[in-house]
Amino acid sequence: MAQVKLSAAGERFFGTNVTPRSFEQWIAFLRLELKKTQRKRITASHNLHSIYLRHNNPDMAEFYARADDCFIDGMPVRRLFELFSSNAGFNHRFTLMDNLPQFLMAAQREKWRIYYLGSTEHVAQKSLERIRREYPNLDMHLHHGYIKDNAAVVDNINKHSPDILLLGMGMPLQERWLLENFEQLEFGWVVQAGATLDYFTGEQAKPPRWLSAAGLGWLYRLAHDPRRLARRYLFEPWWLIAPIYRHWRLQRQENGTPRT
Template sequence: MPTSSWRSARRRSRRRHSEVTQTGSRAAAEADVRTVPVCGLPVAVLDYGRAVELILGWAGDRETVYAVEAANTHVGVQSRRDKEFGAAMDRFDLVCPDGMPLVWAANHQIPHEERMRDRVYGPTLMLRTIKASEKEPVRHFFLGGRESTLKKLEARFKEDCPDAVLAGAYSPPFGEWPEDEFERICDKIRESGSNIIWVGLGCPKQEKWIGQHKDRLPPGVYLGVGAAFAFHAGEVRQAPPFLQRIGMEWFYRLLMEPRRLFRRYLVNNTLFIGYWLADTMKRND
């Protein structure tokens, strides 16, 4: 990364870091959820139980749009490097630490007794939320992925969570969307009556789509969950639990898809460490 771009990214992040530190997420603050800045993101200090509680609670508000992200190092680095992406992420109400590096970076800033013991992993959060919704007036909508993936996804959750209401699913076109695609998606969500919308368009598309259109989306909770669709559909294998616990899931995925992920992990992991060190030194000045 050129020196000028690095410095520009750091200046942008410092401005956003200051804003996040002062205000955090309004919805998270109202829910009494502590947030700490990691790469300029207001990372929530919480566990699965609290995250599910918030999501189901917000789903009961039929007049408001809430945005929830399960963020990993890729999201953190993109938020720092890409001004448009960072602006979209500023509109999210809850940023959960999907990756262990975000947990470690957040824990470094808070008292020992308040530190998180585990991450809030997107695919697991999805499963736990849908399972917990079986006794709630909640309807789920899946947006993203191929038709075949969505069919497998629905079959999986109908088996694992038989009382959950899976109200709709839509596979939008790949690549550039036609001008009327946004309204088509919104119409499908409205017609389904869904109040929890799982968005699996991939990063950075899903975050930009949610953040940039937040004022125009039908009321509900929109969750960016990345590869969760492919995992739950059985199309991509998840890393063994012990690798997930020690923050090495990225290494397992790299072994599975080296061509696609090598550059992404090399660049993102290196930059994340650099940003974290720079922020740590700045706080200690």
Template sequence: MRKLVNIAGINIDNITMEQAVERVYSFIDSGKNHSVYTPNAEIMMDGITNKQLKEILNSADILVADGAGVVLASKILGKSVAEKVSGFDLAKNLLIASSKRPIKFFLFGGKPGIPERAHANVICDYPGAEIVGTRNGYFSQEDESEIINQINNSGADVLFVCLGAPKQEQWIHKHKEQLNVKVCMGLGGTIDILAENVKLAPDFFRNHGLEWLYRLYKEPWRFKRMLRLPKFILYILGIKFGLIKVK
């Protein structure tokens, strides 16, 4: 039975990292495909303003709180989620667990050459994890049938889709029924991190909810995009004090 926390009309799973890993394994043992999305505060704000995206997020079989902003929002509303479950950390924990309880992974996303580099690093860093296919994230609509066939022919259990939000969520939602995998996961920059093309924020920043600050320091062009973070918290405060009604 899922425990959900409603944050501005979006239903976040009240779940720990360990529970999320176990649930993914339960999906693998089932006979159908499942979707896992990992929204941070920016994606949550997009979901609030985009009805279609909100519906896609709420259709997920697991929707975890990826980021301190989402956790803070749950606390402001008095419905605190168990903990932050970031997309990269969930992916990493699945790669680690797969050495004892096998999972076949497919990596989809990133610039040409990046998924292959991520594959090589996974072999070194996560002994026992099995990558059965890779595909970069540069494609046209005409390529989608070929990509779906490649994924299906690989025999993958879990598909990491790293196209950036909201493109990855929209792609999974559109093609979920055509895919033979058991779990599709929207994981943002996870492949870039696995490939060491992008550095993960140091532990200090991650442990204190300051990943956004580190990312802004490394990528100042994100400034305009990150304005959605304070906008999201102000929106949540508006709900808290009855100034905004959630539809």
């Protein structure tokens, strides 16, 4: 197996300790971390939507303050990090949406136990059928995100004691649910998953990789789901101008060292 060089240590970036990683570096990071005895840790990700919510939603602010690790999954955030970072060159980004098949393959190879909580019952069932077919040796359990008996869901997660718990209920619901149930849960690492299963099954239109790499994946998604995404893509980035400016001024005052 090829060796993957891990990225540099994280930097404080909009209230979160961010380490820009490639997907391969992230898998290598998880491989090392899951060999340790420490459990119940949070790996987060940042795009413009999450930065907006981090400034406007108390649950999101608490979630990112408690995160043990954070990678970049939005091209605009990668550009911002390049602008503010003192570690030029450590500017990787990836999305679980684009890399879910590779993640499942790695989990099957590493014998990780995976639990996915989120999406609709239809999508969860459709995903399970595909996963059983394409990853027959993967230990993975799924439960839809429309929870009627929360205690039963928590018990089911703990029964399987996943190495990685994926939460796919969308922001900020998935983060709020985690905070409310954190003390009762048993897992290794928890990861934000958003609408990953919806893209995996084709329920939502997934932008081509080359379009995402060019930073235009948002335009593709907006065109296919304007009612749900118009505010996120057309309003929220403008609101972020003031926090970005404050971040820039603070960095200048501290002689180029990025801080929040």
